[in-house]
Amino acid sequence: MGETEKKEKALKSDFFKGVKAEFKRIIWPSREKITKQTIAVFAVSVVLALIIAALDFIFQFGLSQIL
Secondary structure (H helix, E strand, O other): OHHHHHHHHHHHHHHHHHHHHHHHHOOOOOHHHHHHHHHHHHHHHHHHHHHHHHHHHHHHHHHHHHO
16 A cells, blocks of 8 residues: 555656646736737627627517517
8 A cells, every 4th residue: 555655646746747847838928918819809799799689689579570
């Protein structure tokens, strides 16, 4: 049982060393780029919400006229 515990501890420490090494390789985007992308996502979300709302209104109006 002693050997298994040592192997598990070694695997865990190797895992965290690997994670640390990978984090050093990450190229983080600049604040400006993140801001632009956030604004783009927000704008697209608003536009799609308006399109869905308009379609919902049209279908609701059309069905109420039919029924």
